[in-house]
Amino acid sequence: MDTPKLKLISHVLCPYVQRVRITLHEKNIAHEIEFIDLSDPPEWFKDISPLGKVPVLLVDDEVLFESNVIIEYLDEISPGSLHPHNALSKAKNRAWMEFGSEILDTIAGLYNAKDKITFEEKLTSLEQKFKSIEAILADGPYFNQKMFSMVDAVFGPVFRYFDVIDKITDVRIFSAAPKVRAWRNALQKRPSVQQAVVSDYPQLLLKFFKQRNSYLTELIHQQSAAG
Ligand SMILES: N[C@@H](CCC(=O)N[C@@H](CS)C(=O)NCC(=O)O)C(=O)O
Structure with missing residues (x-):
């Protein structure tokens, strides 16, 4: 499977964003990152984020939200797993x-x-x-x-x-x-x-x-x- 182009929409203090960043690092997955100001979110973010929350992961042109869902997805598209097998x-x-x-x-x-x-x-x-x-x-x-x-x-x-x-x-x-x-x-x-x-x-x-x-x-x- 070709690795899609990934862009993580982030906020500097968000603990949910951090779990995604840790997973990207652990699995050595290439990505871009963009920080936004949650007190004044840009219009494009309001348009794509169903809950108005970070993290959002842009997967090519698709939008993925909810940190645990995002990290499970990242785990699945990369070799090895950050979950036990059983x-x-x-x-x-x-x-x-x-x-x-x-x-x-x-x-x-x-x-x-x-x-x-x-x-x-x-x-x-x-x-x-x-x-x-x-x-x-x-x-x-x-x-x-x-x-x-x-x-x-x-x-x-x-x-x-x-x-x-x-x-x-x-x-x-x-x-x-x-x-x-x-x-x-x-x-x-x-x-x-x-x-x-x-x-x-x-x-x-x-x-x-x-x-x-x-x-x-x-x-x-x-x-x-x-x-
Ligand atoms: N359940 C969500 C929680 C994400 C969340 O609460 N993000 C906060 C920042 S840490 C947020 O974007 N808050 C903006 C808002 O609620 O308007 C997840 O796991 O991704």
């Missing part, structure tokens, strides 16, 4: 990929929380979710031990949020999850995960947090005031 293991991997998206929703709830109580509730929910993963994680370094897979592509961007949040406040959500901590460290070192964002991503994410008008924004201001 049908049940593959299905379970897909379930944990969905779980990763649920965690992203909770993270959004955390950085948008307007008050301390809601912020703490989101932290408790995240801690519980990571405990659920701790309970099923085998020995690493990755989700499927030595094999880097699509679940890793989903969780690299999840953990990356905490590289910035940890510098603002001690969230302690991984304290009771040593296997998750080791997984996070392994993903941090993976070149595809490192290269899935622009070099000033931490500064851009901090700026985004500052604009939330949320409890996390208050914590950032308190930290700057304390010097």
